[in-house]
Amino acid sequence: MALNATLAAPSKSRLAYDFIKARIEDSRYSPGYRLVLGAIAGELGVSVVPVREAIRLLEAEGLVQFERNVGAQVAMADPREYEVTMQTLSLVEGWATAASAPFMTADDVARARATNDQLAESLHHFDPVAFTRLNLDFHSVLFEHCPNPHILDLVDRGWARLRALRESTFSFVPGRAKESVAEHAHILDLIEGSADPVELEFAARNHRLATLDAFLAHERARLHHSDQPTQESA
């Protein structure tokens, strides 16, 4: 009987799933990288069957693209994909935040404020990775009490997808981070004031959409100024 959960070895397919997903999220496998069944299987010391299963699951989550008889590759990171992902996340995250609010404790709010202070602090020294982590910490507190597990799962998937898309490539627009911190504070004020749920939902939704809009405006400006397709990455 497998009561002793600490000893239960993960299945090979789970192993492969975690292995590949982690590499996609931290960009060791970057968009377009080709996922060859045999190679990954060899690296992991398992057969191709569980690796294939893992890849098909990641395909269902949108992290990889799969073509029959050809193979899989890490999903491409084009602006349109970023836009669609951000829209979807704005929708589910907004709801999750509003639905979580009634269950938040004073301590939760205090933790979120502390994290937001750290975010404000981090504005002085440019560090996309740290900012992204703190940002997730902040939002995690906001939706961790979400009573709808399906929607919470969609929020998780959205964040995973953003990481896979190399969020920092897209979302670091000059000046946006500062606005973001201010919007966080506003959301916390609404929560503390037990604001109307719809108002809170739209504050959270628009917070994310504002980041998207900043990117789109920045992109348009960039394309307008210099028509040469040089892609300066941060």
Place this chain on the structure above:
Amino acid sequence: MALNATLAAPSKSRLAYDFIKARIEDSRYSPGYRLVLGAIAGELGVSVVPVREAIRLLEAEGLVQFERNVGAQVAMADPREYEVTMQTLSLVEGWATAASAPFMTADDVARARATNDQLAESLHHFDPVAFTRLNLDFHSVLFEHCPNPHILDLVDRGWARLRALRESTFSFVPGRAKESVAEHAHILDLIEGSADPVELEFAARNHRLATLDAFLAHERARLHHSDQPTQESA
């Protein structure tokens, strides 16, 4: 070269996926039904590998529950699951409807009205299956122009899940169907009047939540009146 798409045989895993999903949705495999790999593989004339893959994908969609070394079964249909599914669907469907509206043609609206008339007609002779089909036809027109493919996919999954949950078991509450038809008409009026997108989103969202609320109220009343746990199924 596989240019001739008409001749391209579906993969075995796709075959198994469609086979199982169809059976879940039309209740030949009802909630709790045990999905035995070998049995399904034998029935389909394929090996267990693609069947297993199909089942894991269906698990990711929430249509089946899977337990390691034990097996899979069609997801159970309890009221809580219905509630969560309806909430999620209300969210994504509301957005999809509002986002589709600007792209709807006069013909689209006319088609939707005609379908709603048929729905009104069908109220006279009780036929859950026909009602459900017409209802999907109606809503399909409303969100078919949704510009966000992720959200459209979530809407599809929500509907699939409702079918799997034997929607009719839950959602047929006396009098609700008639209200539903009236709400449909209201939504069409908003679309024709180019109403505020947020107003439209909430009209569509609340339309679904009203169905959920009717069920929950009906359920409470039922539990209150007769405490005996007899489950009278239609």
Place this chain on the structure above:
DNA sequence: GTGTACGAAATAATATACGATCTCATCACA
């Protein structure tokens, strides 16, 4: 020189086989 046909190498898709794990009935013993 350009395009097409062919074939070898790489890779995916799936069948088969076997070992691992769970379930459940049975039985021993308190």
Place this chain on the structure above:
DNA sequence: TGTGATGAGATCGTATATTATTTCGTACAC
């Protein structure tokens, strides 16, 4: 009568092997 051990059967998990498909290099024809 109840509780725990035991083993057979069922089923899952995955390695291995085979087949099918694609890709790409090379040679040949025009």
